[in-house]
Amino acid sequence: xxxxxxxxxxxxxxxxAFVVISTQAQDTPTxxxxxxxxxxxxxxxxxxxxxxxxxxxxxxxxxxxxLEKLDVPIDSQVLVFSKTSLQQERIGPKTPRALYxxxxxxxxxxxxxALFEITSTDPTLGIAFYTLDVRRVESPRIExxxxxxxxxxxxxxAPHTFxxxxxxxxxxxxxxxxxxxxxxxTDHTSPFEDRxxxxxxxxxxxxxxxxxxxxxxxxxxPVELETKNTQNQKDLSAKxxxxxxxxxxxxxxxxxxxxxQTRAHYLISSLSAQFRSAAANDLPLAKxxxxxxxxxxxxxxxxxxxxxxxxxxxxxxxxxxxxTQTFPQRGPRDPQxxxxxxxxxxxxxxxxxxxxxxxxxxxxxxxxxxxxQVYRRLYEVLSGQDKSPKFAKRTPESRRAALEILRATxxxxxxxxxxxx
Numbered sequence: 001x002x003x004x005x006x007x008x009x010x011x012x013x014x015x016x017a018f019v020v021i022s023t024q025a026q027d028t029p030t031x032x033x034x035x036x037x038x039x040x041x042x043x044x045x046x047x048x049x050x051x052x053x054x055x056x057x058x059x060x061x062x063x064x065x066x067l068e069k070l071d072v073p074i075d076s077q078v079l080v081f082s083k084t085s086l087q088q089e090r091i092g093p094k095t096p097r098a099l100y101x102x103x104x105x106x107x108x109x110x111x112x113x114a115l116f117e118i119t120s121t122d123p124t125l126g127i128a129f130y131t132l133d134v135r136r137v138e139s140p141r142i143e144x145x146x147x148x149x150x151x152x153x154x155x156x157x158a159p160h161t162f163x164x165x166x167x168x169x170x171x172x173x174x175x176x177x178x179x180x181x182x183x184x185x186t187d188h189t190s191p192f193e194d195r196x197x198x199x200x201x202x203x204x205x206x207x208x209x210x211x212x213x214x215x216x217x218x219x220x221x222p223v224e225l226e227t228k229n230t231q232n233q234k235d236l237s238a239k240x241x242x243x244x245x246x247x248x249x250x251x252x253x254x255x256x257x258x259x260x261q262t263r264a265h266y267l268i269s270s271l272s273a274q275f276r277s278a279a280a281n282d283l284p285l286a287k288x289x290x291x292x293x294x295x296x297x298x299x300x301x302x303x304x305x306x307x308x309x310x311x312x313x314x315x316x317x318x319x320x321x322x323x324t325q326t327f328p329q330r331g332p333r334d335p336q337x338x339x340x341x342x343x344x345x346x347x348x349x350x351x352x353x354x355x356x357x358x359x360x361x362x363x364x365x366x367x368x369x370x371x372x373q374v375y376r377r378l379y380e381v382l383s384g385q386d387k388s389p390k391f392a393k394r395t396p397e398s399r400r401a402a403l404e405i406l407r408a409t410x411x412x413x414x415x416x417x418x419x420x421x
Contacts, residue, residue, distance in 0.1 A: 029141035032130070036144070038361070040105060040120040040130050043069050044142035056136045060246065063109050066116060066132065067246075072100045072107055075321040078258060079236075079250035082168045082198025084183065087113045092172040093215060094240045096200055096250075101258055102330070104360055106161065111244060118142065119161050123365035126269030127161055162266070163187070163259035165197035167223045170215050174198060175222030187263035188256070188310045188349060196255065197225070200239065203252025204232045206315025213239065234320050253319035256349050257327065264357040267301045268366060271374070275367035298370065302377040305355040306399075307348065308391050316346045331356055334408035338401060353394040354382065354402035364412065375414050379403070 032044040046052045055065040067074060081096035083089075087110045091097045095111045108117035115131040122128040129145035162185040166174035174183065186195045192208045201212035213230035216222045229238075235248075242248035274297055278289040289297075303309055318324070324343060331341040340358070342351040350356075357363060358378075366374070380386040382403035384396050391399070407417055 029133075030143045032142065032144050036122070036128060038104065038120045038122060038128070039070055040118055040128070040142065044130065047139070047141055050139070054132075054140050059244075061134055061136070062132060062140060063107075063116065064246065066118075067100055067107060070102070070105050070107065070118075072102045072105055073323070073326060074100065074246045075251070075323045075326055076101050076254045076258075077245065077247040077249065077251065077321070078255045079200040079245070080198060081172050081200060081240075082166050082174050083172045084164065084166060084174060084198065085110075086117055087115065093168075093170070096240060098245055099258070100246075101254075101261070103261070103357070104362070106258075121265055121269070121360060121362040123272075123362055126273065126362075127265065161262045163196075163199075163255065163262060165190075165195055165199075165211055167211075167225065168198045168215050169219060169222060170217055172198070172215070175216065185263070187259045187304075188307060189304075190259075191311055192313070195259075199255065200236055200250035201252055201255060202233055202236050202249040202321075203317060203319040204234065205252065205313075205317045206232075208313065208315045208317075247321060249320045251319040251321040251323045252317055253327075253343065253345065253349075254321065254323045256317070257323075260349065260355070261357060264304060264355050265360075265362060267304055268357070268360075268362050271297045271301050271370050272366040275370040279367070279369075294370075295373075298373045298377060301374060302381065303390065305358065305378065306381050306391060306394070306402075307350070307353045307355070308381075308393060310348055310393075313345075313347050313349075317349075318345065331359065332409035334405045336404075338405050339409075340402065340405055351398075352402040352405060353398055354378070354406060358406065359410065372414075375417075379414075379417055382406075 031048055032041050034045070043052070047054070052069065054062045054069065056062055057064055078099050079096035080099065081091060081093045083091050085091065085097060085108065087097070090110045090113050098109045100107045104121040106119045113134060116134060118130040118132065120128050120130065130142050131145060132140060132142050164183040164185050166183045168174055184194065192205070192210055195210050195212070197211035197214070199212045201210060209231055211225060213233055214225035214227050216224055217226050218224060236242055236250065237248065274289045274294060278294060281288065328339055328341040328343065331339050333339045338352070340350070340352055340354055340356040343349065344351040381391050382399045384399065407413060
């Protein structure tokens, strides 16, 4: 009964949220502040000035044109069917929400929804939230979020987008287990068997099992998911009408990439915010970051970016879309043809032990002292100066390869990176 009550409360909140955003979609458009940066803000400003237009194409509306203008690939599509987002009332196992992403942007689309939901990394805000009215109008506008998204995504130090796992019932409502643990955010450090509850997953993964593609049919046993025909699924057409989406899949490799990326973005923006707060002395002394806490935050980010705490795959994984081929093509390569975006997919997600998110503006525009310390620690780890067991999971050769790739592809590295280790 406890689980059913909490799920009912969640549904009530979802209805209220959808009423609010439906009202929001009819208001006069709010201009994006001129100091906002990034591809989404740039597109918003061009739309406001009439320099570009979004095409409305049946049956998808503005979605294909929006993705094209933001350089977000369709093959990145992943699908979440749990009622855990702004337009929850429209989402369920038969009508999952589609998410598309590139290195810095994510776009969410809901069947019969009121808004397209857009996020973009922002060096100051961490993550900036935007919306686009789905209705066909003469001059569509991208608007800054009016505090609706931030209600759920406002984490300590910086806003946070994430891939989360839940236990959904047959309608997609999650079983809230009480306390603060409403869901679990997942990333490359999470056990495979704990990932993707409430998500569709298309791809193969051998003997490993996950929580995706499944619902709890018994309301009195809300964490017992029906797992028949949920593993190693290449075709999702038996679960919902795939023709209503730009792609028929929720690609496994795209999903693994997205969860790694969202956590990296948060750790980067959180670290920068902590250094800014320490420099500004804008918090009470008891809450102010200390040198020790800042050092710990630096170490946490370096550990994550070097995949030192990655869970090893016990079976090869394979997606079903072209994402596995196109994603590595989107980034720089060194003279030997190597890239930090190259996949492994046998025992780990990426071949080299350094995250491609190091190329993003949100990384480059961290607080200068934070960036200096992160670069120093990354160099110590990749060059082999740091011999601690935590980083010894990856071979010296693979770490050296990551160092060489970055040295050849990122011209803004500190001078000491150019020295031979």
